Amino acid sequence: MNRIEAPRLKEIDTINFIEPRKVLVGNIAPFYSIENQGSEAARIELFFKAGTIIDRPVLASLCSGLLLAGTSKESATDIHNNIDDLGGFFDINLSQEHTVVSVYALNDQIIPLLTIVMDAMHNASFPEAEIEEQIADKKQRLRVSYEKVNFLCQRDFQKRLFEGTNYAKVTEIEDYETVTRAEIIDFFNSNYRNGLLKATLVGRLQEKQLIEIEQLLEPWAGKEVTNNTPIFKQQKGNYHIEKTATVQTGIRIGRIMFDRKHEDYHGFVIMNTIFGDYFGSRLMKNIREDKGYTYGIGSALAEMKDNGYFIIGTEVGAEVAAATLKEIQFEMTQMKEQLVDKEELELVRNYLLGQALKSADGPFAMMDLFLGVEMHGLDYSFYNEALKKLKQITADEIQSLANKYLVWEEMLVITAGQQLID
Amino acid sequence: MAVVNTLYDVGARDEQEDKTGFAHLFEHLMFGGSVNIPSYDAPLQNAGGESNAFTSNDITNYYNVLPAQNIETALWLESDRMLSLAFSPKSLEVQRSVVIEEFKQRYLNQPYGDDWLLLRPLAYLKHPYKWATIGKSLQHIEEVQLDDVKAFFQKHYNPANAILCISGNFEFEYIKQLVEHWYGNIPGGIKPARILPQEPKQTEFRKAVYERDVPADAFYYAFKMGERKSEEYYIADMLSDELGKEKSSVLYLKLKKELQLVTDINAYILGSLDQGLFIISGKMMNGKSMDELDSALWEVLNDFQLNPITAQELKRLKLKIRTSREFQEQGLLNRTMNLAYYELLGDANGINEEHEIYNAIEVEHLQELSKQLFVKENCSLLQIKATQSHE
Known part of the structure; x- marks a missing residue:
């Protein structure tokens, strides 16, 4: 029998949305x-x-x-x-x-x-x-x-x-x-x-x-207050909170982004998945699976009403905190300077399709999926758009999104733990 | 969607005392590539799936969740790592560091994080439950050699020691064929005999006190109780709900609402396969002493032994258990994992029979068990004394 070659993959089903x-x-x-x-x-x-x-x-x-x-x-x-x-x-x-x-x-x-x-x-x-x-x-x-x-x-x-x-x-x-x-x-x-x-x-x-x-x-019953969304200014710079006698250092890095109505939203989510949002992401592969600096690291696009922010989070060995920051910076540069190769992009496409299917599995999950669009005044067509984008997106587009948003100099960097050792 | 769940009948209790934390480290290595496939995760992600695993003192459980039409990918991957691992030195080196960081993140760098590392060796003197799944110390993990990894795989990772449970919208015959195709020629192996050191009956009250740089005193009363398969397990489960699960529970009402000794109090059981623990734990209200708590707690437990609960209280305990179970059964992954676990207990169908076991519990059972459990000679007490002071 052939154990070397993977079984042929079949096309993943589309999602059957249930309208509440x-x-x-x-x-x-x-x-x-x-x-x-x-x-x-x-x-x-x-x-x-x-x-x-x-x-x-x-x-x-x-x-x-x-x-x-x-x-x-x-x-x-x-x-x-x-x-x-x-x-x-x-x-x-x-x-x-x-x-x-x-x-x-x-x-x-x-x-x-x-x-x-x-x-x-x-x-x-x-x-x-x-x-x-x-x-x-x-x-x-x-x-x-x-x-x-x-x-x-x-x-x-x-x-x-x-x-x-x-x-x-x-x-x-x-x-x-x-x-x-x-x-x-x-x-x-x-x-x-x-x-x-x-x-x-x-x-x-x-x-x-x-x-x-x-x-x-x-x-x-009451009515949502309108026009209460503040305007956020981009904040940047490095800040450290000293906490002695700790064996790990907490790290948060991020910036203000946008919500689900923004034209770059779907593309950014795909780009971010490659960068830091699944087990095989660049951050995980480098900082956990190659260096062993941490038990886990991830990045996400967090959502608020009419807005959102990008965040990278991890806890790493105190002695490798500074080295971790350098590696995160390195991975951002990679995303900006190099095209994602075909295999990796294909893998992330399939992975996200599978995730979409999973996120619609069962009525509790379906309600969460629904609320995810409802809170932004959108409907299920948003997810169909996401799936469409997933099929169409190119490596060039991903690179240009990385250049637009994954800019180290524009990030707010917070560390908490022992004094950083270079 | 489909789920492929593989339970290996091996956990931290099967480790040698000088090589603890090994079963869990090994779980990490199961993702480091197998004999014919260099990467476990990438092909699965490429099929739209994802995978994870957990290790306990008793078992190691691996699961894959993926679109049903690609189920064969999961069987290909899962069967290949059952056949043999790649045993890559790099994977060992990296996962050793990852597990050390996990150890720090969960147990060393958290307030009260090492409580179970302290409580286990107090409650168990001989049985391997005396160490936590993560291991006794960082040193054990640092010392692991590739030969240890190979020997562990040979002994524990074969079909005779595994339970495979697959779920999804499939014809049974189709799945059977696939499983025969991918697993049929893996040598069955021999189920390793399990001869664990027996824990002698506890006959004395044990107490240990540690100082930690935390904001409040904390206490853990651990009472020995029956193993998972005993009837006592179910009674103890219900007893722990009655004593300390909700805001209407006995301990909460007396020690928190009435006496205001604690900020937080809980009762729960460890569902371990061998002799388990019934735990009462909580944190002290600032300014109240653990001695005060100790006498008040024993008084409540003694009262409880003398005064049976009412039929109405029993009825609601049963109803709450039914509600919780209904929610635990939501989702394919939970159901698949549960089936595999019940098969390990002896019969997958046991999951359908538990409801009746809970229903048959009477007020007297709870009272009897409380008399048996809540005696000083059956108790190990861990106290964490806060060195921080607050007004």
């Missing part, structure tokens, strides 16, 4: 649902505008932790007992632009669960004792984070890259000392009440149950 059912809750906030066939698992996600950029981040953080912390009639424990009685779970995720409240349960428990959560939020009383407990917990968690080089460089990167805008704001220990209960309640009233921007369901429910969900959500 959409209704407007309270005539404003879209509620999207996709059926989860053959499973009892159901998830509802609620997107509130209560992210960290809308006010002081400490308020967003504390408020999100206090949503289910008690009402005038029920304690936090009562509420959690009720949730547990339904076999349900919840989590609350805070990001710069949103707070997302997610609830998980079996199909026939999901509406009772949502009812408990919405009721607890509607009547939230923000008890003093709960606030104090939150503050103590969050201060401790922040102090633990201060010990991580990863956290230190990521946070400094955020502060510098978005300088002068709300995106640069972070929470420090001192912020917890001055925050008041009245401020938290104000934050809740401004950003949760009439702050539900959209909601999603993945599950298998009857039409009348979907209507029931809409009714539960209606009092919360």
